[in-house]
Amino acid sequence: MTQNIMQFMEELMSSPWIYLGIFTIALLDGFFPIVPAETAVITAGVYASTTGKPILWLAIVVAAAGAFAGDHISYFIGRTAGGGIRRKMKPGTKKAKLFDWAENALAERGGLVLIIARYIPGGRTATTLITGSVGYPLRKFAFFDSIAAISWGVYSAGIGFFAGHAVEGDPIKGLLLGFGIAVSITAIHETVAYLRKRAKRNREALATEGVVPVVAEPVVAPAAAE
Structure with missing residues (x-):
């Protein structure tokens, strides 16, 4: 069974149609986040390292183009239709929180949030929908999104390529390692984001209660007697 799966995967990855498949999956993932684009690109990176097919740089190009x-x-x-979509969301749901995060981040960081959100599961779709609904300039959107798409393509394929190289030519082990790395990076990001939010809430609570941190005044040496 395993041998048949490996043979099927090798044939799939060596087919010229794989590039169209990667492009399509990355495209759909832009507005339909259930589609596992990272999985496809990481897999392509693993097989590019272990079998030489698909061609790594071409897989990156089509993945970035599809994402863009x-x-x-x-x-x-x-x-x-962004306004209507937002109004139909129930407050407090995971999707509503993602949209709230995207709107606040866009207001604080501008187009840079498009690059950050590309690496957040579900966050990329919420952010791109928000940028459209608030009338963010298309030219600026295209500029920042091109950076996000290219960096994401390099990152995803690079993880797969590194994992495939690390296991010395075993695609199955390479896939497991690649997915493990991707999940670990996501988990670290989510943990850091949670700790930052928690620290922010604590600061806001202290400010609300009127507790102001004490800052020691600098000690000034007395002037030397003339």
Whole structure:
């Protein structure tokens, strides 16, 4: 069974149609986040390292192009129907919180949030929809999103390529290692984000209660007697 799966995967990865598949999956992931784009690109990176197919740089190019196109579809969905989508969300749900995060982050960081959100599960779609719904300039959106898409393609394929190289030519072990690395990075990011939010809430609570941290005044040496 395992041998048949490995043979199927090798044939799939060596097919010229794999590039269209990667592009399509990355495109759909831009506005339909259930599609596992990272999984596809990491897998391509693993097989590029272990078998030489697909071609790594070409897989990165089509993944980035698909992500860029998908993000723009999401942006235009947000521009035409974003307000209605937001109003239908129940406050406090995970999706509503993602939209709240995206809106606040866009207000604080501007286009840079597009790069950050590309690496957050579900966050990329919420952010691109929000940028469209608030009328964020298309030219700026395209600029920042191109950086996000390219860096994401390099990052995802790079994880797979590194994992495949580390296990010395075993695609199955390479896939397990690659997915493990990706999950670990996501977990670290989520932990750091949680700790930062918790620290922020604590500071706000102290400010609300009127507790002001004491800052020691600098000690000034007395002037030397003339």
